[in-house]
Amino acid sequence: MRRSLVRVFVLVLAACNAPPEAGPDATAPELAPLAAPSACVASAVTAGDTAVCASCTCGSCAAETAACTGPSCGAVAACERRAGCTGDACYCGTGVDALGCPFVPKGPCVAAIDAATGHHGLVYVWTARNNSQSALAHAEAAVACSNTQCTAACAGDAVACSLDDLACQDRICRVDAAREAARAQSAAVPAAPVIAELAIDGATVWRTGDTARPRLVPGHLVELRGRGFGAGPTLDFTKLMIGDVRVLETDLTMYTQQLDLLSQVNYETATPRSSWPRDLISWTDTAISFRVPPHVSSGPLVLQIQKRLPPNASLLRPGEPHLVVDAQTARIRGAFPQACDVVSDLGPADAGASIDIDVDNPGLAALVARGRAIFWGYDFNIGLAHNFRDLDWSAIMSGKATDPVTGQIADPLALFGAFPAVRGEVPDEAIDEVRFDPYPQANPIPGFLAIGPQKLAGTTRGTGRVGYRYAESTHPFKGDGQWIGFNCASCHGERITYERAPGQRITRVVPGLPNPRWSMKWSLLGNFKGVKGDEPGPRWAPGTAAVDKTALVYAMPQGTGEHALIRMRGEGSHIDDDYQFSPIAIPNVTYYLSIRRSLSHSESYVGFEGSYIHSQEPDGALGSMDAASLQALTAYMGTLDGSDTELRRVGLYRQLAWDGHAADVDGATEGAFVAAGPAAFPKVAARLARGEAAFAQACGSCHGDRLGARTDERMIRLDQVGRFFAPTIYQRELQSIRVTFLRDLYWVQHRGLLTDGHVRNLRDLVDPARCTAGSPLYNAYYTLHPPQDPGPAGPDMPVAYPADYRRGDVFRVRKSPSASADDAGARQNRFIERHRYFVTVPWDPDHYYWDYQKLRADYGPAELGTAAPIGMPAAPHPWCAASPADIDDLVLYLSSL
Numbered sequence: 041m042r043r044s045l046v047r048v049f050v051l052v053l054a055a056c057n058a059p060p061e062a063g064p065d066a067t068a069p070e071l072a073p074l075a076a077p078s079a080c081v082a083s084a085v086t087a088g089d090t091a092v093c094a095s096c097t098c099g100s101c102a103a104e105t106a107a108c109t110g111p112s113c114g115a116v117a118a119c120e121r122r123a124g125c126t127g128d129a130c131y132c133g134t135g136v137d138a139l140g141c142p143f144v145p146k147g148p149c150v151a152a153i154d155a156a157t158g159h160h161g162l163v164y165v166w167t168a169r170n171n172s173q174s175a176l177a178h179a180e181a182a183v184a185c186s187n188t189q190c191t192a193a194c195a196g197d198a199v200a201c202s203l204d205d206l207a208c209q210d211r212i213c214r215v216d217a218a219r220e221a222a223r224a225q226s227a228a229v230p231a232a233p234v235i236a237e238l239a240i241d242g243a244t245v246w247r248t249g250d251t252a253r254p255r256l257v258p259g260h261l262v263e264l265r266g267r268g269f270g271a272g273p274t275l276d277f278t279k280l281m282i283g284d285v286r287v288l289e290t291d292l293t294m295y296t297q298q299l300d301l302l303s304q305v306n307y308e309t310a311t312p313r314s315s316w317p318r319d320l321i322s323w324t325d326t327a328i329s330f331r332v333p334p335h336v337s338s339g340p341l342v343l344q345i346q347k348r349l350p351p352n353a354s355l356l357r358p359g360e361p362h363l364v365v366d367a368q369t370a371r372i373r374g375a376f377p378q379a380c381d382v383v384s385d386l387g388p389a390d391a392g393a394s395i396d397i398d399v400d401n402p403g404l405a406a407l408v409a410r411g412r413a414i415f416w417g418y419d420f421n422i423g424l425a426h427n428f429r430d431l432d433w434s435a436i437m438s439g440k441a442t443d444p445v446t447g448q449i450a451d452p453l454a455l456f457g458a459f460p461a462v463r464g465e466v467p468d469e470a471i472d473e474v475r476f477d478p479y480p481q482a483n484p485i486p487g488f489l490a491i492g493p494q495k496l497a498g499t500t501r502g503t504g505r506v507g508y509r510y511a512e513s514t515h516p517f518k519g520d521g522q523w524i525g526f527n528c529a530s531c532h533g534e535r536i537t538y539e540r541a542p543g544q545r546i547t548r549v550v551p552g553l554p555n556p557r558w559s560m561k562w563s564l565l566g567n568f569k570g571v572k573g574d575e576p577g578p579r580w581a582p583g584t585a586a587v588d589k590t591a592l593v594y595a596m597p598q599g600t601g602e603h604a605l606i607r608m609r610g611e612g613s614h615i616d617d618d619y620q621f622s623p624i625a626i627p628n629v630t631y632y633l634s635i636r637r638s639l640s641h642s643e644s645y646v647g648f649e650g651s652y653i654h655s656q657e658p659d660g661a662l663g664s665m666d667a668a669s670l671q672a673l674t675a676y677m678g679t680l681d682g683s684d685t686e687l688r689r690v691g692l693y694r695q696l697a698w699d700g701h702a703a704d705v706d707g708a709t710e711g712a713f714v715a716a717g718p719a720a721f722p723k724v725a726a727r728l729a730r731g732e733a734a735f736a737q738a739c740g741s742c743h744g745d746r747l748g749a750r751t752d753e754r755m756i757r758l759d760q761v762g763r764f765f766a767p768t769i770y771q772r773e774l775q776s777i778r779v780t781f782l783r784d785l786y787w788v789q790h791r792g793l794l795t796d797g798h799v800r801n802l803r804d805l806v807d808p809a810r811c812t813a814g815s816p817l818y819n820a821y822y823t824l825h826p827p828q829d830p831g832p833a834g835p836d837m838p839v840a841y842p843a844d845y846r847r848g849d850v851f852r853v854r855k856s857p858s859a860s861a862d863d864a865g866a867r868q869n870r871f872i873e874r875h876r877y878f879v880t881v882p883w884d885p886d887h888y889y890w891d892y893q894k895l896r897a898d899y900g901p902a903e904l905g906t907a908a909p910i911g912m913p914a915a916p917h918p919w920c921a922a923s924p925a926d927i928d929d930l931v932l933y934l935s936s937l
């Protein structure tokens with residue numbers, strides 16, 4: 041039983057996994073119209089297949105589908121797939137019916153099979169099956185292929201569809217035609233909101249022209265009166281902000297989690313555990329009513345309205361809009377009525393209105409304190425889960441673990457960016473004991489002997505490393521104890537030393553900034569389940585074999601995680617190993633609460649709060665967070681931009697020096713520049729003005745809003761934005777990547793830029809040469825060639841570890857020495873070779889190379905089930921500066937954001 045239970049607890053990575061980081065865009069990309077079905081897809085649909093099944097079979101079973109010509113073959117294949125039958129069962133039926141087949145066949149596809157064979161009777165079925173060129177033989181070959189390649193898409197109608205499978209959302213979702221018509225009707229009226237009055241608890245306290253600021257208190261019932269407010273968040277894409285806190289538009293429900301011993305995964309039931317009711321009460325074109333959220337701190341009150349445009353076209357269902365399941369409930373098993381929505385394209389974020397207000401929130405300090413304790417002092421139930429999976433964090437932190445590549449003592453700082461916890465550099469909660477009663481999450485791991493209760497409250501204490509905490513819990517086989525897990529601060533904290541004012545030099549771990557040294561190498565320091573073992577291969581490399589993921593995990597870029605790498609394929613989780621190498625950069629969350637879409641999920645994940653209902657591991661395997669704790673954590677997250685101004689100024693000062701413009705600060709020290717600000721230096725101010733103009737031209741169409749986040753949050757389809765590494769699970773589900781917010785970019789670039797972190801600095805990101813195939817910069821990033829050291833990337837950049845991976849050059853993974861067909865080295869190599877886009881090259885027999893050109897040419901049929909490659913652009917995020925002359929000033933301006 042222990043072996044079965046051990047495998048259930050998944051690697052926790054979502055705290056370190058990013059929402060898409062885009063970057064400067066040249067112009068708003070025009071999304072392609074709904075594509076017409078290919079002849080193959082159209083023929084299959086005519087024969088009776090669903091559009092999603094037809095697309096998958098045409099793409100992933102191209103040879104078998106091409107051989108199944110003629111309407112009779114297609115009709116047999118479609119019937120067998122829809123009925124979920126194979127072989128004689130399709131003609132004869134099953135059970136008692138099958139016994140009478142020689143006389144009266146009663147299978148679901150008798151008519152279609154008779155038409156294909158030209159006769160009636162079982163003997164003719166057998167004769168046709170033995171003729172490899174018959175319509176029946178071709179149909180059964182196509183069905184056999186689709187049963188392997190397109191399981192969910194082509195399953196029988198009676199087969200339950202698990203949302204762990206990517207194609208399930210396409211099977212269970214339908215377009216709400218009435219809702220889309222209402223959206224189109226609203227979009228036909230341009231947004232032009234005007235707030236004329238503000239009332240509190242029914243009494244008007246402000247009118248246009250008033251100079252006195254209304255004072256809001258949490259719980260106040262507020263009504264905005266005016267005109268041009270549009271149709272509200274369901275039909276339009278709206279945001280109502282009070283300072284940096286969003287008025288919640290959606291009810292958030294936290295569901296009870298359980299453990300499925302047979303499938304070895306955690307799931308949620310339809311039984312609510314906690315709830316955070318929405319703040320928004322009603323919305324019409326002339327009035328908006330809402331409650332003031334509990335975690336507000338300041339103003340102004342800002343209303344932003346975007347209109348929804350026609351939805352993104354599906355890459356999998358040609359000619360139809362792309363649909364997704366509500367991300368908040370997708371983890372619920374059983375007969376739960378899942379809600380679906382299209383992935384809407386959006387109009388510009390140029391319509392809004394605002395009011396200056398004051399806020400009186402006497403409970404905010406206590407709320408922030410609890411949130412700070414969660415961020416720095418909680419372990420998110422990871423400690424017990426990792427110990428149960430045989431990872432000994434105590435050995436790692438005490439210097440008793442061995443680096444599997446170098447053979448030396450594992451250094452937590454070098455391997456995964458675990459900074460020493462120094463009082464004064466971090467809050468006291470990162471060092472001292474913290475009592476949680478209750479824990480923010482209910483631990484789903486069973487208690488002693490899997491029958492006793494698990495601890496729902498307890499104390500955490502420090503390990504000497506930032507973000508790594510002991511926490512009390514009950515081990516199913518060891519009983520009560522304390523085990524080390526990690527929290528927000530381990531991934532979302534960068535240690536920075538700078539001069540705040542002349543002579544005032546400080547060092548601190550800045551919460552919210554991505555840790556550029558974080559990596560998954562900690563998972564290799566012992567016998568962590570999911571790294572080594574027998575694993576089924578992907579559909580393009582089938583068969584079960586022993587694998588070892590050490591070499592690929594070790595080489596993964598610093599500052600990134602991977603949703604699906606360390607969980608054995610076939611375990612039954614949404615994040616089973618998918619053999620699609622998809623590093624995703626750790627996000628910057630210093631100013632995150634205005635973002636409505638979150639963590640690459642659909643807009644049904646209403647921002648930070650929604651993503652942390654199922655905190656940490658992407659499919660919520662370690663428990664949902666209760667509403668009170670989530671409100672506290674959200675309150676603390678709203679304070680993380682408190683140092684943004686001085687950190688931006690530090691970045692500007694250092695970027696100027698790096699770019700050769702140190703003279704522009706007129707001899708000022710870093711502290712003097714930070715204290716005075718860039719406006720005090722005319723040459724710097726002029727450069728920033730030119731950079732802002734370049735930004736407006738090259739980036740403003742997508743990276744503009746009224747909320748200070750600099751994103752319109754459009755979802756750009758995969759075939760138009762592209763990606764260097766394979767798209768992540770959530771990017772595949774959405775078939776798109778959203779435009780990111782831009783904040784603290786000087787520091788964010790240290791973990792790499794774009795969603796996978798492959799671009800090494802802001803200069804390369806905006807350089808037109810990166811977007812131009814054949815240029816030296818393009819070739820350095822995106823073509824196969826002998827490695828070349830591109831040189832230092834910029835100030836404060838961490839040194840690449842291992843040195844084999846330097847951003848700005850080819851990505852390669854060292855081959856492991858092997859003396860036999862199934863030794864440790866062979867298993868490490870086998871794991872890499874099962875990935876479609878790692879290749880060998882003649883000039884370097886010691887490494888595997890990531891072949892981006894192969895990815896962009898071939899991606900689609902094997903990964904998405906599309907009928908043809910989707911055709912990614914020449915460069916990921918193919919929008920750069922308008923001219924090389926703009927680069928210096930644009931980079932400086934970006935460093936000021």
